[in-house]
Amino acid sequence: MSAAVELRQVSRVYGSGPTEVHALREVDLSVRSGELVAVMGPSGSGKSTLLTIAGTLEEPTTGDVVIAGQKLARLSRHDRARLRRRSIGYVFQNYNLLAGLTAVENVALPLELDGVKVKVARAAAMEVLAKLDLTEQATRYPDELSGGESQRVAIARAVVGERRLLLADEPTGALDSLSGEVVMRMLRLASHDGVAGVVVTHDAQMASWADRVVFLRDGRVVDQTVPGPGLDSILTPGATA
Ligand SMILES: Nc1ncnc2c1ncn2[C@@H]1O[C@H](COP(=O)(O)OP(=O)(O)OP(=O)(O)O)[C@@H](O)[C@H]1O
Numbered sequence: 667m668s669a670a671v672e673l674r675q676v677s678r679v680y681g682s683g684p685t686e687v688h689a690l691r692e693v694d695l696s697v698r699s700g701e702l703v704a705v706m707g708p709s710g711s712g713k714s715t716l717l718t719i720a721g722t723l724e725e726p727t728t729g730d731v732v733i734a735g736q737k738l739a740r741l742s743r744h745d746r747a748r749l750r751r752r753s754i755g756y757v758f759q760n761y762n763l764l765a766g767l768t769a770v771e772n773v774a775l776p777l778e779l780d781g782v783k784v785k786v787a788r789a790a791a792m793e794v795l796a797k798l799d800l801t802e803q804a805t806r807y808p809d810e811l812s813g814g815e816s817q818r819v820a821i822a823r824a825v826v827g828e829r830r831l832l833l834a835d836e837p838t839g840a841l842d843s844l845s846g847e848v849v850m851r852m853l854r855l856a857s858h859d860g861v862a863g864v865v866v867t868h869d870a871q872m873a874s875w876a877d878r879v880v881f882l883r884d885g886r887v888v889d890q891t892v893p894g895p896g897l898d899s900i901l902t903p904g905a906t907a
Pocket of ligand 1: 680681687688689707708709710711712713714715716
């Protein structure tokens with residue numbers, strides 16, 4: 667079976683001349699369906715860049731991104747947009763919930779944009795919100811939600827529908843450890859349904875939910891490990907920002 671997402675020798679350079687930054691250098695990374703991978707590394711090591719490139723939101727300077735066996739560079743803009751809308755769920759640091767829509771409307775939006783009937787989309791959204799213990803908050807607007815609730819609504823929006831790949835940038839950063847655990851459990855559950863997940867985190871406790879932890883430094887993958895009791899010892903001082 668092909669990987670859900672594969673980066674082949676991916677490099678990303680920002681700027682040019684004296685301001686040139688090599689955010690990623692020849693990164694190879696393959697994530698299978700049902701696998702949850704945590705990405706760790708110091709600030710500026712390229713974690714967010716890796717996530718946006720894996721999510722097709724940005725293009726590599728060199729190298730290839732392959733999603734479900736398809737080389738991204740070979741797809742038309744239209745096919746790429748459809749793939750992004752249908753198959754990839756994103757959870758960003760700032761949640762990106764639309765202020766004018768209620769929680770359930772935010773969660774249903776990706777399905778509605780994809781042509782799913784409003785009633786069906788809302789029912790699917792309610793189901794995911796219930797899983798995240800957010801039934802009562804469904805009709806609230808983002809400014810009526812706590813930080814943790816907003817985060818979970820963002821997770822719900824990312825997992826609703828037939829997503830094959832979930833990408834989360836520090837999803838637990840703003841949360842207390844208990845809500846962080848709820849979020850990681852949700853990502854874990856999605857992976858049991860065959861969804862591939864990539865999570866950027868600074869937190870070894872959260873990374874311990876993953877099948878594999880990938881360490882970045884200066885844009886390179888410098889280590890990969892299976893999380894376990896030894897994870898803390900790998901996180902040398904300065905390895906987390
Ligand atoms: N749009 C951009 N233009 C110029 N440089 C950028 C851009 N995006 C990222 N960079 C640079 O690329 C490098 C990697 O950034 P990236 O955000 O991927 O790191 P990170 O590991 O996610 O950091 P953090 O943990 O602080 O969020 C950094 O040096 C950053 O300044």
